[in-house]
Amino acid sequence: MFRRLIANHGPITLQHYMGESNARYYAANDPLGSAGDFVTAPEISQMFGELIGVWLTDMWTRAGRPAGVRYVELGPGRGTLASDALRVMRRHGLEPPVHFVEGSAALRRLQASAVPGAHWHDDPGSLPDDGPVLLVGNEFLDALPVRQMVKTAQGWRERMVDWQDGRFLPVSGDRPMDAAVPPHWRDAPDQTVIESCPAAAAVVDEIARRLARHGGAGLLIDYGYTAAQTGSTLQAVRAHQKVDPFAAPGEADLTCLVDFAAAAEVATVAGARHLGTTGQGDFLRALGIQTRAAQLSNVAPPQSSAIRAAVHRLIDGDEMGELFKVMGLAAPGWPDGAAF
Ligand code: SAH
Numbered sequence: 001m002f003r004r005l006i007a008n009h010g011p012i013t014l015q016h017y018m019g020e021s022n023a024r025y026y027a028a029n030d031p032l033g034s035a036g037d038f039v040t041a042p043e044i045s046q047m048f049g050e051l052i053g054v055w056l057t058d059m060w061t062r063a064g065r066p067a068g069v070r071y072v073e074l075g076p077g078r079g080t081l082a083s084d085a086l087r088v089m090r091r092h093g094l095e096p097p098v099h100f101v102e103g104s105a106a107l108r109r110l111q112a113s114a115v116p117g118a119h120w121h122d123d124p125g126s127l128p129d130d131g132p133v134l135l136v137g138n139e140f141l142d143a144l145p146v147r148q149m150v151k152t153a154q155g156w157r158e159r160m161v162d163w164q165d166g167r168f169l170p171v172s173g174d175r176p177m178d179a180a181v182p183p184h185w186r187d188a189p190d191q192t193v194i195e196s197c198p199a200a201a202a203v204v205d206e207i208a209r210r211l212a213r214h215g216g217a218g219l220l221i222d223y224g225y226t227a228a229q230t231g232s233t234l235q236a237v238r239a240h241q242k243v244d245p246f247a248a249p250g251e252a253d254l255t256c257l258v259d260f261a262a263a264a265e266v267a268t269v270a271g272a273r274h275l276g277t278t279g280q281g282d283f284l285r286a287l288g289i290q291t292r293a294a295q296l297s298n299v300a301p302p303q304s305s306a307i308r309a310a311v312h313r314l315i316d317g318d319e320m321g322e323l324f325k326v327m328g329l330a331a332p333g334w335p336d337g338a339a340f
Contacts, residue, residue, distance in 0.1 A: 002249060003163050011160035011171055017249065018234070019145035019199070024250035026104035026143075032077050037253055038237050040139050041221070041280070041320060042081035045310035047296070049084025051287040052219060055338060056085065056134040057092045059217040062335040066132050066215060071096040074124065074137030074203065074220075077107060079114025081138055086115065096134065099127055124206040132331070133210055135218030137203075141263070142222045142255040144199035148232060149181050151192040156181045159193070159232075161246065168246040185230075193232045195256060204266045208329060212271030217330040217337065223323050224258030226277050233257040260327055267329050275328030276340030281321025284314055286339035 002020070005012060031037040041048040060069060071089070073082050082098065089095070098118040102108050108120055121127055148159035150172050157172040158180075178186065185194055207218060236245035238252035245254055264274040293311045297304035315321040328337040 002161070002168070006161075006163045011162040011173065013147065013173075014159045014161055014170065014234070015145045015147045015198075017145075017161040017168075018254050018256075021249035021254050022143050022145070023103060025253060026107065028106065028250075029104075030078065030106055030110060031253055037239055039240075040077060041314055041324070042077070042084065042138060044313055045307070046080075046084045047289055047292050047307075047310065048284070048314060049081040050088050050292065051284055051289060052081065052136055053085030053088030054287055055219065056136070056217065057089050057094055058338055059330065059334060060094060060134060061092070063132075063215065063217075063333075065094075068131035069094070069096050069216070070099055070128060070131060070133050072099045072101070072127055072133045072135040072207075072218075074101045074135070074207075075140035075143065076100050076102060076111050076115075077139075079111035079118075081136065082111070082118075083114045085136065101127065101140075124203050127206070127210065129210055130214065132215035133207075133218070134216060135207055135211075135329075136221070137219075138221045139255075140222070141197070141200045141203065141220060141258045142224070143253070144197055144203065146195045146197045146234065146256045148234075149177055149194050149196075151185075151188050151190050153190055156186075168249065170246065188230065192230050194230055195233060195259070196262070197256065197259065200258065200263060201266045204263045205270050208267040208270035208272035211273075211329060211331045211334075215331040215334060217275075217328070217334055220258075220263065220327045220329070221280065221324060222258040222260075223255070224260050224325050226260045226325065228259070228261060258325075260325055263327060271332065273330045273332055273334070275330055275337040277325050277327040278340060279317075279322045280324035280326055281315035281317060283326040283339045289315060 100118050101121045149156050150159050156177040158177050160171050160173045162169050162171045233256045236243045236252040236254050260277045293307050297307050313319045328340045
């Protein structure tokens with residue numbers, strides 16, 4: 001499909017390439033778990049979703065247990081996080097209706113069996129907008145398509161994807177893009193690449209507006225950075241290996257690091273409160289992952305070494321503990337979040 005498009009109209013933007021590749025990838029696959037392409041935190045251990053449930057319940061409780069609250073999840077994968085978080089919420093008398101933003105029909109089917117009665121949306125624009133939300137998105141923003149600008153001898157150009165000599169290849173576009181680049185990057189050295197993610201900004205804007213209007217709180221968790229940086233962060237993963245992002249579009253998961261500084265700014269401008277962005281390790285430790293691990297080990301002693309290994313993977317600085325960040329958002333009148 002890309003080949004014909006490029007043959008007829010010339011190179012396509014990287015943003016177009018990444019968006020269409022991922023739409024096709026997720027439509028056809030359940031990429032999660034050890035038999036798939038990559039493993040996410042909720043698939044490592046139930047403790048991850050449980051502690052997110054604890055955080056959301058705590059926010060709701062300290063906000064005065066408002067009525068009409070909904071659970072919203074962006075890109076719920078197999079529904080594992082939701083089912084773990086909702087189980088914890090239920091124990092505290094919180095049984096919100098569930099709204100999922102999910103583009104993949106294959107994953108919607110898995111989510112339906114994990115969380116009966118859920119409602120689905122193609123994008124956050126159609127989420128309910130008349131009551132408070134408790135929201136979470138794990139590894140959602142990183143799958144959204146980025147735009148890259150490259151500094152060339154002729155000035156800034158958009159990064160495009162061409163088909164040459166039997167393969168896809170990143171190239172620089174023809175059109176001058178200097179006006180699209182923030183002023184402080186204008187004179188960067190040749191070959192400098194800057195990324196932006198208009199789709200992520202649009203998602204954060206949609207949810208932050210809902211928080212501002214009707215109350216609520218949310219967590220966005222992803223592999224990302226908190227201070228502006230340059231360089232391409234595009235990568236492709238297939239069967240737990242990094243592969244060339246241009247080798248087989250639609251057959252590998254394409255991701256980019258999330259720019260949490262940009263996301264926090266969008267959220268704040270839209271009227272939500274940025275509670276902070278912290279490492280996943282610090283977040284889970286503050287919520288008591290070690291205590292929960294000890295409880296689970298007591299209940300099932302033969303599992304204790306697997307539980308210890310899962311904790312290590314989720315919080316250790318050499319594993320997911322520092323690269324993964326947790327961003328907390330809340331409505332203006334809502335309390336500060338635990339762990340931020
Ligand atoms: N949160 C899950 C899954 C992460 S994978 C977990 O942690 O295990 C990314 C998820 O986002 C998948 O469910 C995928 O289908 C969904 N997704 C990716 N891009 C999307 C888009 N543009 N619109 C809607 N859903 C999308």
